[in-house]
Amino acid sequence: MAERSFKAEVEHLRKGESDVFTGEGILAITKALLENGVGYVGGYQGAPISHLMDVLADAEELMAELGVRFEANASEAAAAAMLAASVHYPIRGAVTFKGPVGVNVASDALANLSSSGVTGGALVIVGEDYGEGSSIMQERSHGFAMKSQFWMLDPRPNLPSITKAVKDGFELSEASNTPVMLTVRIRSCHVTGSFATRDNQRPPLTVAEAVANPRSDFNRVVLPPMSYLHEQDKVKNRWPAAEKFITENGLNEVFGPDEASLGIVLQGGMYNTVIRALQRLGLADLYGETEVPLYVLNVTYPIVRDEFDAFCEGKSHVLVVEEGQPDHIEQQLASYLYRAGRSVKLHGKDVLPMAGEYTGQIMLDGLTTFLKEAAPALLPGNVRAPNAEAPEIPDLSQTVPIRPPGFCTGCPERPIFAGMKLVEQELGKHQITGDIGCHLFACLPPFEIGGSTMGYGLGPASNAAFDGGGERRAISILGDGGFWHNGLSSSIGNMVFNKSDSVAVIVDNYYSAATGGQDVLSSRAQNDSKSTNNPIRAALEGVGVKWIRQIDNTYDVGRVRDTLKEALTTEYAGPKVIVMSSECMLNRQRREKPQRAAAIREGRRVDVPRFGVDADVCTGDHACIRLSGCPSLSLKKLDDPLRDDPVAHIDQTCVGCGNCGEVADAAVLCPSFYRADIVHNPGRFEMWRAGIRMKFIHWLQARRDRIRLRMDSAA
């Protein structure tokens, strides 16, 4: 089960005609899919569209009522490949994944799909993970649309526009026999708002009906000579059809006065940021009424030349607002202007930065620079000549520490990397590669384990150059999500086939945890609609791995350390794979906390562990923290003039995972840690026994206190 449940919200998806939906963008997209008679949906989770997958999974019942098939695809490639159903059948299909990494993975299927062309509307909803809060390399998905010739929508970031884009996308796809990519940015996915709903539509042809009446047509297969015809078809028929549809249906929007000497061409997703900058310059009101003409590209590919030409009519300066690089749109528009021999001055990356997110301040600065040149009279006086000096605010850049993401409190991956660090302390530094997933946090302090990440499921593959072994074997990390996504074939199969003399560690936390705790094949949970409980070990044996070690309790740091050492030093020359399994603590707490609370309420015996540190015993060297980094293991300054350095301290958010004690043992740290177990609802015998024990202990303590001096506050 995913980290966040949308069961309650999913009920809003049943809303019909003349009703209003209020909520998150992700849910609005789902509702729009149902309103537009989608026949099948799928995708692969990843920020920022993880919740879309969660919503779809939680809405499975409703979709089944409508005859809509939902697949939690094995990867983005699998999701894109599923759209093949729309090649021969007039069925609308939609898949979702993150961009551009998910688009990278899907690109093979997307290219083939684009060549074949589609009969039913095919929509790829991409959560573009770009800018603040992104967890991946900063690139754009735009280039994929250009090279494969599919269309790209980038609607204005509000719920009515996003839901309309779903409808437009399907229709555009069908009108031009071309798949359509709908991009939503990080914050658009989670933007809240309202839109007027319509009734959900049952697809005219369901996948169940289609599979009962199969079709095929070799003209749609990507094989010569048909593939040559596909290329011509794209340019001669599909592209013009798309432009016609875009123009006739007004997919792009123009705002502001008809007559002006300047204008702004912008991606739909940039609209709110542009309006805000204009509002701050006094050139637009709260509702977006603007004094500067705007040409809003809700379709960012293809660019309709006639529309652009018309917009430029009578203007001397036009600014292109296009986030990220390369500046595909600006180049395209510049070439249109040049070929037409027009003298309109085109601005873009000269006043706005080539790279990086267009934040509010950057947009304001860029627009100000543009307006200073294009129409200085429009700018308010204080912008043209600022008079008031802002007060000097002390610089905190050296004070405030960075706070990158890291392992959660009680994370079962922490002890794995503590164990690895101990091995490295003993055997020296090793060549280590990471993968995609929470375990990549290990490359940050305090562990600093692993130096690269090449893609999902590619951890061991990215160590392939070192497969020949050597004095110190290379180690690679792979998560369970990555293992099932791509790792089994690309990484493990690669190791087996090439007789790799290196070590792979598979971190199995029972979920695709980094993306929000979705189930994968090896998840231990019972899932009514998916097949879980397929062990990783069995898959490893199936592809021919002979040396496998399974650790079912990653908190046993000593065992983690010893098993790794064994893998690094064994005589066995083939691939060595260690599966380290313990449940993601975030999901475990979410699952167990209510159960535990209920058990305590019902009077059953419950043991709740938590760790603590004896401040008097701790010497403040922080060695334990350098092997942990747990948010609940922190520091405390003592009110003692004799102590210079803060001591370790465990706060009440500790979940009692046991890592602290294990690390203190395995690394021979110090005896200041203790574990306190509070037993709720103990039995009568247990209470009696505890009472006797405490009496005895008090007697011993009192006896000693009669004959010695001690500090009033000690211990």
Add this chain to the structure above:
Amino acid sequence: MRPPAAPGVGLDGIIKLAVMAVGGQGGGVLTSWIESVARAQGYACQATSVAGVAQRTGATIYYIEMAPEGSRQPVFALAPAAGDVDILIASEMMEVGRAVLRGFVTPDRTTLIGSTHRALAVSEKVVPGDGIAKAEEVRAAAEVAAQRLILADMDRLAVERGSVISASLFGALAGSSALPFSRDAFEDAIRRSGKGVEASLRAFAAGHDAATGAVPEKGCIVATDPEPTAARLPVEGDHLAVGEADTDGMIGPDALLSDWRALRDRAAVFPVEVSEMALAGLRKVVNFQDCAYGGLYLDRLERVLICDEEARGWKLSLNAAKYIANAMAYDDIIRVADLKTRAPRRSRIEREMGLGDDQVMQVTEYFHPRAEEIAGLLPARWGRRLEANPRAMARTERWFGRVRRLRTDTFPAFTLLHFLGGLKKYRLRTRRHEVETLHLHDWLDRSLARSASDYDLAVEMIKCRRLIKGYSDTHARGLAKFDTVVNAVDLVEGREDAAQWIARLREAALQDSDGIALEGALRTVRSFAGTPEAP
């Protein structure tokens, strides 16, 4: 009844509000409450957030805009812009700093509501010395940057009422009157959410009270609930009638207390700059051992005082008072066993864990003694002989050097530790005591030998004792660093800036555990001292 619109409400009534939080703090809940109250009060409202990996304990921003509902839909921004935020809520002190640093807090408009508590970043915690960021600098900057500033330990206000920080921050937002909604409207939003309502409302009230103490103009309020004071359970034999001031924090039987008073009176005649630290040190060593040992501490300190003078501000003695006490109260098995079996310790844990009357508490200790600790516990001569024999050490490691998990709420484990903790008389004959005493003399002699020629250098050498801490490997590394720095005295001695260099080396040694910064600093010293690289 609605309070009048607060300052900062801008053009057309639009209000821009950002929440800067640490992933996992409940920023999402706070955001949904704010949205809920705004919509219920007839406002159009839009919220955005970034979910995903960035939220796993990392810094994250939630952003909300609202404006009175009209016939048309306002165009709201999706992210905060520098200089354009009306209300900023920061759920941790360094996030307050980050908000100021990013320009989201400006004197013309921003109401800044922040929690003063700290959730330390990893980079602050891994430093072997004190790497904690300076909250005072953040506070000073926030006072300049904010139009209105409300700071309080929102985390404690919430936790003490069985809730989480999102509720107390929501209360503070209501109390700040920065949003034109009544308190009831805020509370209704909590009730509508339907989860943990009572606890949330208690924390909400606490946050509200903390904020309403705020001065309407520029100003700063800080909730100053005192730390809950520990109620110590009386133990038989305590002389509770004797006032604490009379015994300066020590308790015990009458006869011993009179010995203690005599010691205390000896320390009381020390120069006023030194006496307070000396008393703290004295308490520590008597607590560690006994009054005779306390006498020895004062003897040693008096030896330092003879080399010291008032004109120097008694710096040498002040530091000696601190570090001699730390050196004399070394961390041996006996001390750890003693501290782990004292009555107040159990009470403290019971309190921290919130043990109820109908519950039972089990306490597990994690020990991992090595051969070195076993040898240290032997009589000096035996211990010396064992340490000199690697094979015997290896055997001892095999026999004893393993993980010991002791349940100190049970008879056998408690009795064992109680027995070990009572070996104080014997302690003075152990190998560990011999080693520690030799080390202490060597360090003190070497430092005091410089007191006449280079007083500041002697002070810095005394302070180097700070480097020795931890157990096992960490202790060994600390000792090695101590030796490195103290031996570097030979390189710089005679220079005018010798003391500064030793101080610099010591600070470098505290920066990282592997001694990389120290090695770098040492290379610099060697370069001007004309000495080749270390052998």
